[in-house]
Amino acid sequence: MSDLRSINTYIDETFVENDEVLAEVIASIEAEGMPSISVSASSGKLLTLLIAISGARNVLEIGALGGYSGICLARGFGEDGSLTSLELEARYAELAHSNLAKAGFGNQVSYMTGPALDSLAELERSDKRFDFFFIDADKENYPNYLEGCLKIAEPGAVILSDNVLARGTVADNTMEPTKNTEVMKAYNQSVAGHPRLESILIPLGDGVTLARVKG
Numbered sequence: 659m660s661d662l663r664s665i666n667t668y669i670d671e672t673f674v675e676n677d678e679v680l681a682e683v684i685a686s687i688e689a690e691g692m693p694s695i696s697v698s699a700s701s702g703k704l705l706t707l708l709i710a711i712s713g714a715r716n717v718l719e720i721g722a723l724g725g726y727s728g729i730c731l732a733r734g735f736g737e738d739g740s741l742t743s744l745e746l747e748a749r750y751a752e753l754a755h756s757n758l759a760k761a762g763f764g765n766q767v768s769y770m771t772g773p774a775l776d777s778l779a780e781l782e783r784s785d786k787r788f789d790f791f792f793i794d795a796d797k798e799n800y801p802n803y804l805e806g807c808l809k810i811a812e813p814g815a816v817i818l819s820d821n822v823l824a825r826g827t828v829a830d831n832t833m834e835p836t837k838n839t840e841v842m843k844a845y846n847q848s849v850a851g852h853p854r855l856e857s858i859l860i861p862l863g864d865g866v867t868l869a870r871v872k873g
């Protein structure tokens with residue numbers, strides 16, 4: 659049985675083309691001394707495809723970093739949609755905004771800086787609604803983010819969460835657990851059994867759960 663890493667390398671090599679815009683985003687993140695923790699190239703492509711397939715137009719992202727996933731999300735809706743991105747660090751949100759602008763989406767994205775739980779509460783108070791969510795920030799808060807997203811989700815909305823395999827440790831007891839192993843095991847169980855969600859886990863990159871809010 660091949661391991662997750664070699665399968666993902668094969669998928670990346672076969673399905674993901676060179677992308678100068680995204681390569682520049684990665685370079686800008688490195689140049690700013692920020693962590694290299696953007697989504698994998700194939701997970702980014704999945705984001706673009708899912709937005710295009712679902713027809714989502716009001717997208718919420720939790721965790722912007724340098725704008726890599728933001729560009730992938732925006733590519734899915736093209737000229738006809740908007741992205742709201744929640745990011746703890748103002749400096750990261752600034753770089754993300756500058757990279758979204760270079761990719762042609764500067765006027766379709768807005769950033770809310772500070773703890774995402776506060777921003778989610780603010781969005782709920784202002785009656786904002788979204789049809790697509792991408793959760794990719796501090797892992798311990800994933801259960802809280804999920805409940806926050808459900809409060810502002812349109813019926814049928816899609817909720818994706820990244821890094822749910824914790825490098826494969828959720829499934830392989832022989833591996834050394836990471837600090838996120840138990841967090842992600844519990845999160846995956848709660849998504850799988852959630853009464854308001856239909857869901858599946860896709861082993862792309864570090865794993866994403868794909869969930870649909872029942873109507």
Ligand SMILES: C[S@@+](CC[C@H](N)C(=O)[O-])C[C@H]1O[C@@H](n2cnc3c(N)ncnc32)[C@H](O)[C@@H]1O
Nearest residue numbers: 696697721723726727745746773774794795796
């Ligand atoms: C894995 S990175 C996001 C990567 C990004 N989605 C991408 O693929 O291009 C996680 C981001 O979440 C942010 N973050 C961490 N804790 C947060 C919090 N409590 N509220 C909002 N953002 C947070 C970090 O600053 C970091 O930029």
